[in-house]
Amino acid sequence: MRLITHNMLQCHVKGCNANNFPLELQEVVLEQEEAEMNEDFLRNMLTKIEYDALVATCLKLDINDLPATIPADAAYNDEFLQILHRVILETHIKSGKMVCPNCQHNYIIRDGIPNMLLAEHEV
């Protein structure tokens, strides 16, 4: 699972509607894997990404490359886009877990695959 995907996820346990994002990554094993850069995608992503959550998540993983705030010219700032690309698209979470800051539900990541299934009573 790439870091960009983590930025899309929220806790979806029934009734857990507030403070359910971002899920807190714990006991994480990371892996870097090169990927082709797609500027259009990154620009589109800038409109969707929760940047503060991304930066905070990265800091906890000792990834310190991203500026604390998005550059004003982010969409056409090559240097920034390259960092962003490396962080959100080339950084994979191979294993670990994601914990909801609100209800503490644990979502396990194994072999790079998050299991987001809930028990029946949680749906």
Next chain:
Amino acid sequence: MTTKNPLHIPSAFQADQPDMTPEEKEQQYVHSVYQAIAPHFSATRYKPWPVVEEFLKTMPVGYVGADVGCGNGKYIGVNDKLFMVGSDRSSNLISICSERGHEAMVCDGLALPYRSQFFDFAISIAVIHHFISPERRVAAIEEILRIVRVGGRVLIFVWALEQTGKRDFDKETQDVFVPWALAKKPIESKKSSETKKPKANSRPQGVKKKDRKNKNGDSLAAGQAAAEQDEAKDNEESAAVVSVVTDALNKLTVQEDHTDSQGISRIKDNSLQDQSSTATDSHSSSPHTSTASSTTATATTDSNQPNPEDTPPTAEAAAPVYNRYYHLFHKGELEDLVLQTNKASIVQQGYDRDNWWCILEKTRHE
């Protein structure tokens, strides 16, 4: 109901099982089936349907999409200028998807784990028909709409009741069991052991075999191997299928198509001799292992060869058969469900490869 149908023939689904919740039914008749047949199933899914391919290829560069019920992820790589995330209930299918390098996760279609309005588009191909009630089918559509932004488009495919190609379904019976036969062993045994199998159309076999080897259906190998049997694939759903009804049996006999290596041939044979073997115990555990009847079919095929042409002797020696639940959509039904959500308009709709499909545009988010 289906007492006269041999085990392999699609049968009417008994909706009336008060002791089971909808979740339990879907677990038993859908989720656990896909878990069990994942590698084989995956090997038969490699060729993109044209409508889906077109939809994906016309998306603007850089768009972000969700494939809800992505299976082995065959659509995720269709347009590499997009970023797509796949999800499925089956962890076995998701493993295959992930091994192919796609973003993939395990989750339920009624409780997607994504932030609302995140995606520019979504697809749900051959998924909604597995939900067991109208309410759940609408809820599934609503959940997909939730994660797509206003103005975003969603492509949905569901199996059609009116299909006339490989099989005729009883137009009165929308809720059915469709068998999937695992033909693994047969292949191997056939090859190595005894008799020659008329090569007829044994795509599934070839595919499967490869797939087997790769354990999880390496896309390349499987794809290649399967290259020849591609069409079969489209009718994929058809692979093991046929009609639900009894009168359909007659029609089957007349069928010309050989594409369905698994179901059809067997059905023919079985319709004649399997009556006894096993009543469709549609309610028992999901994986029905109907070794007996399969065997019978095989034997017959090999020895008698009643109709060489449409009798692909594909029948597997001891192939487990799994019944999957389907709700077959009649014309206009999918659109009705979409409009019930009150959150989307229908941009385009059509019929293709035994499926009704429509493209919706999200009009509002509440």
